[in-house]
Amino acid sequence: MAIRVIVAGATGWTGSAVAKAVLAAEDLMLAGAVARSSAGRDIGEALGGAPAGVAVVATVEEALRAGADVLVDYTAPQAVKANALTAISAGVAVVVGTSGLSADDYAEIDKAARANNVGVFAAGNYSITATLMTKFALMAARYVADVEVIDYASGGKPDTPSGTARELAERLSTLRKPATSKPVSELGGVRETRGGAIGAVQVHSLRLPGYVLSCEAQFGAPGERLLIRHDAGSDAAPYVAGTLLAVRRVRDEVGLRRGLDLLFD
Structure with missing residues (x-):
């Protein structure tokens, strides 16, 4: 039986x-599409193709009335948490694709998911190569003590740091050894130039025209450095396969799981 999927942010990047990928997949069915700007239109036509028989609605609440197994959210940082909690309360699993949520937000989502016996999956980045960057950085953190994260994005990106950088820093914090560099609290001058701390890792965010999305983990040891970096292209194709993998696996476990690499092995 096909997995019934609602996509929130269905006309976004x-x-x-x-x-489109859900519409094309044999084991998935697009049960709903959410996009305020296209509400009332057929989603197929809104995406520039043939009618798909699914009307776009303005809210997740409306989409859930038709019934669904999984909500995929690619909306905005200020909307994703409420959308996720709405779906969870209806017994629908959630795949979070939108960045901007904090560790406290995820803790609240996890608590709600467990109370409602549903699964939630979130990743800072659903690209396979970005996930490999995280996987390799976590391996390196076991051996090299000093690491900082830098993320790059366009000047119009609404959240900082990126979801990729935030998730990477949080996960590195659980593995890294004590830093050997001078603590930020002991520095003079303008301390803010050392970035912001997420867990035990300093994170620096650049927002400039010309960038799409990039993220890197820089490791330093006496006499040597290691750079592990991911650069995104100009279209959304790299994120589709990982998102669909999460859709197919999100109901395997109750509660929140974070990081696409958890599904690799």
Whole structure:
């Protein structure tokens, strides 16, 4: 039986690519599409194709009335948490694709998911190569003590750091050894130039025209450095396969799981 999927943000940069992929997949069914700007239109036509028989609605609440197994959210940082909690309360599993949520937000989502016996999956980045960057950085953190994260994005990106950088820093914090560099609290001058701390890792965010999305983990040891970096291209295709993998696996376990690499092995 096909998995019934709602895509929130279905006409956006990544959401549109995911919606098209769901429509094309034999084991998935697009049960709903959410996009305020296209509400009332057929999602197929809104995406520039043939009618798909699914009307776009303005809210997740409306989409859930038709019934679904999984909500995929590629909306905005200020909307994703409420959308996730709405779906969870309806017994629908959630795949979080939108960045901007904090560790406290995820803790609240996890608590709600467990209370409602549903699964939630979140990743800072659903690209396979970005996931490999995280995997390799976590391996390196076991051996090299000093690490900092730098993320790059366009000047219009609404959240900082990126979801990729935030998730990477949080996960590195659980593995890294004590830093040997001078603590930020002991520095003079303008301390803010050392970035912001997420867990035990300093994170620096650049927002400039010309970038799409990039993230790197820089490791330093006496006499040598290691750079592990991911650069995104100009379209959303790299994020589709990982998102669909999460859709197919999100209901395997109750509660929140974070990091696409958890599904690799």
